Amino acid sequence: MFVCVVCALASPMNAVSESLLGFDAEQETAQRGLEANFDEQLSADDLRAWMQHLSAQPHHVGSAYGKQNAEYLQGLFRSWGYETEIERYDILLPVPEQLELTLLEPRRFGATLEERTLEEDASTGRRDDLLPPYNAYSVDGDVTAELVFVNYGTPEDYELLARYGVSVEGKIVIVKYGRTFRGIKPKVAAEHGAIGTIIYSDPTDDGYARGDVYPKGGFKNDSGVQRGSVMDITRYAGDPLTPFEPSKKGVERLSRDEADVLAPIPTLPISYADALPLLESLEGPVAPAAWRGALPITYHIGPGPAKVRLTLKFDWRTVPAYNVIARMKGSKYPDEWILRGNHHDAWNHGARDPISGLITVLAEAKAIGQLAKQGHRPGRTLVFAAWDAEEQGLIGSSEWVEDHREQLDKHGVVYINTDLNGRGFLYLGGSPTLEVLYNGIMADVIDPETGLSVADRQRARMQVTGNDKVRKEATRKNLRLRPLGSGSDFTPFLQHLGVASANSGFGGEGGGGSYHTLYDTYEHYTRFHDPEFAYGVTLAKVNGRALLRFANADVLPFEFNAFAADMKKAVEELEKFADDMRAETVRVNGLLEDGRFTASLDPTRALQPPEAKVAVPHFNFAPLQNALGGLDGAAAAFETARGEGSPAGSTLRSLNKLLYTSERLLTREHGLPGRPWYRHHIYAPGFYTGYGAKTFPGVREAIEQRRFHEVDEQIVIVADILEVFAARLVEATQLLSPSTATQ
Ligand SMILES: [Zn+2]
Structure with missing residues (x-):
């Protein structure tokens, strides 16, 4: 009774299709037909219109436009046949009241801390509700000290610093963005006794050393500043004051002093235009070759004679975060939930981060809604989510997971995440049990620039640019999924709860300099990232297949x-x-x-x-x-x-x-x-x-x-x-x- 007669007859050597795990031959034909139908529902024009609307204004958590976006998203899901709700959590959000950085010695210079409005990009003039460049969850503080340059601020960098006989005890460090999550930088600096952190983007990483800068090219110009949270998400994600619990009314909250995820010392991000006078004023040992960036100076370590004063004061508000949840009940296995999410909040206009990812979720949801209207309702329950407050520390998703932990434990089958998208190659991370599923998909979905399969294009690049290890991996039957660390909303699902997860997005072509700056706009995105939304449609084909295969396979397509x-x-x-x-x-x-x-x-x-x-x-x-x-x-x-x-x-x-x-x-x-x-x-x-x-x-x-x-x-x-x-x-x-x- 456990032998499938149909598939045994169809292919005695290989009873179940390898490319479509969980489907027998007859089911595979039907499923492939459904997927072709799904593809036909996808429209680049939809993606463009959604991005224009959602990224028209800055829309961070707690902003008026952020709330409007949540309601707009709910309306879209509802119009496609989903049961929807907006789930609200009240979370801690520091908003700057005072941000000041002054070089006091050997000469005086006040950092501008401002990003230029550009004539070529109308969005950069719409900044009524724009948060200035800052690092959320830095503590308040007013510190004055000599400056020390600490490269990327990793533990190894401090080991090397010690060999120069330089201590950061009682000093303010200046550190490059990159290599590690930004929240690690003040944590490690404080462990070594520093009293303040200044983080800047060196042009060697995403500025003129990489390519033309905005607006001529996609890379970071001299006034761009990467905003971002410095919460220590390696301890826990979510609202800093309510670990393990949803931040709803009646839940006990930690005091700010008790929350060990706040950056322990005042921390501020700046542009390379503001960093140059500071770095230029450092003396002491010349920085080792690997530490030097692309500014037109000889990089010195210090300490001093550069001396700076850093003054940060925040209004520690409680603001509402709105998660938009949309469900379609499964026709066969309604108690098994397939979850799909992307955040909707941004630091700014957020065309790329997160709207380029979010619009692919919308495309999938709309297409599946249309299939359902044609009578092809998914077998398992689909839950789509647009998360709020991701940028501050994966807060919307983490609070929701903590809130629904018991249900998710019982019903959560898989969580499929995206965050941002662009042109080029598929960056794919996930639980190894999803490797076969995603390899089947990568073999089926066609790359819009080359006409090759997504998998073949990926292998070609690995073979051309990879080292021996990567070249060997490229010849493997299945490409491995990258192990998931953190940095997006899969973290609470996978690492807190143990729901198998995947995270994906195209990228690798086009400049990366707009990330978390004023310049992450529709104008920038459609010039440098995905002008025709061809990769938006392609990413929807990738994850849409994952959803549909998970929704309809009799035996779930995990592979061990x-x-x-x-x-x-x-x-x-x-x-x-x-x-x-x-x-x-x-x-x-x-x-x-x-x-x-x-x-x-x-x-x-x-x-x-x-x-x-x-x-x-x-x-x-x-x-x-x-x-x-x-x-x-x-x-x-x-x-x-x-x-x-x-x-x-x-x-x-x-x-x-x-x-x-x-x-x-x-x-x-x-x-x-x-x-x-x-x-x-x-x-x-x-x-x-x-x-x-x-x-x-x-x-x-x-x-x-x-x-x-x-x-x-x-x-x-x-x-x-x-x-x-x-x-x-x-x-x-x-x-x-x-x-x-x-x-
Ligand atoms: Zn994001």
């Missing part, structure tokens, strides 16, 4: 061989990382001990050898290796059994529940060491990277941060998790095919 292979690779990388770190420590300590390190340096310069480091012990990876063996076998058995057909009725529902709740098994109630809100033990944002993912974060960060005594214990935790996951696959295999599982 890819998960097992990914875990194997991650363990190999982890062991190699520990081995390399051990060997490097021995090598450098050897050079230090016999004086060779000192002998290699210029005795007339400030740069000193590093301190010797504690040797890296050997760790016991055996529990992980053993768990991998079991996982590999369990995944292979499950996928073999899936190929032989699927059950029906209540067995099918039980099977699917085992599959979609499997991601929850990768979480633990107590969370990661020191950050209990992050419950996923396979992926987390790095504590010192922010956006970048750490695989097996408990183990990896214990090694990286040289807390060696924690490592073996963390290995056991992850090994246990993988064993439980493997047992789940055995259980699922029994439901698919009792004889296979008991062999």
Whole structure:
């Protein structure tokens, strides 16, 4: 009774289509017809009109236009046949009252802190409700001190700084945007004793060193400033005052002093025009080659003689955040929810961030609404969401997840996120169980510039521009999904709750300089990012297919061989990382001990050898290796059994529940060491990277941060998790095919 006769006849060697996991041959034909129909509903003109409307005015959380946008979005969803609601949370939002930065010595200069209005871009003149450039969740403060240049402000940068004999204790640091999430920069600066942080965009990263600047080209001009939150989202995301709880009436709130996610020292972003006089006034050692940017100066580290005063005062308001939620109840499996979201709030006009992503969600929702009217209602329930307050710290989505945690735990199958879009190549991150699904989609969807499949274009680029490792990956049967760190609304779903998630967007062509500046406008977007909205339509085809395949496949299209292979690779990388770190420590300590390190340096310069480091012990990876063996076998058995057909009725529902709740098994109630809100033990944002993912974060960060005594214990935790996951696959295999599982 568990063998599918139709698919066995159609293709005895491969009973279930590889490209359309979860569908038999007959269902595949119907599904492909549905997807072609879906594509026909997509219209670039719709995308353009929605972007024009939604990005006409600045629309940050708490703004009048932000509220209007939420209502406009609700109206659209409703007109397409969705049940809609706006869910409100009241969140902390600091709004600047005073922002001042003055160079006091060796000469006086007041930073302008202003972005120019451009004749060529009418939107830049519409700035009634525009927040000035600032870093949200910096503390208030009035500090005066000498300046020190600290490169990107990573822990490694401070190690190098120490070798120059420079301390930032009691100083204000000036740091480049880039490499890490901006909230990491004041955190690390404060850990080293700094009392203020100035963050600037060096032209080497997204200004004239990269290409022509706006309005001639897409890169950042000398007055552009990247706004952004400096909340420490590596501890928790969401409203800073209500971790774990939705920020609704009656919920107990922390005081601001209790919220350890606020940037601990005053922090302000500036343009490179404002940064130049400050950097120019620094003396002390010449900055190492890797630290130098593209300004026309010799970069010095300091401290001083440049001395600055930084004065920041905020109005700490509580403002309403409006999440727009739209549902279409599934015709076959209404209790299984497929979730799709993008934020709607912006720092400014936000044509690219987030409207270019949001309009693809709208396109998918409209098309699926039309399919439903034609009688093709999705089998599972679809939940579309337009989140508010993402920019401040993934707040709208995190509050909603905390609010609906029990329901999501029960019903949440998958969460598909986007944030921003552009031309070029598909950036795709996600749970490894989605690798096969998305590879099937990337093979089916055509890139509008080349006529190749999205997958072939991606492989070509990897082969042309990648290093050996990337070139090897390009020849893999399936391209791997990047591990998810943080920086967008998938974080609460994946890392707090354990709902399998994906995040995608096209990019890589066109300038990136408008991000979070006044210049992120419709005018900029349609000149440099996606003038014809061809990639908007393409991204809707990608994620629309993911939604429709998830909505309609009888057995959910999670695939576990890819998960097992990914875990194997991650363990190999982890062991190699520990081995390399051990060997490097021995090598450098050897050079230090016999004086060779000192002998290699210029005795007339400030740069000193590093301190010797504690040797890296050997760790016991055996529990992980053993768990991998079991996982590999369990995944292979499950996928073999899936190929032989699927059950029906209540067995099918039980099977699917085992599959979609499997991601929850990768979480633990107590969370990661020191950050209990992050419950996923396979992926987390790095504590010192922010956006970048750490695989097996408990183990990896214990090694990286040289807390060696924690490592073996963390290995056991992850090994246990993988064993439980493997047992789940055995259980699922029994439901698919009792004889296979008991062999
Ligand atoms: Zn965004």
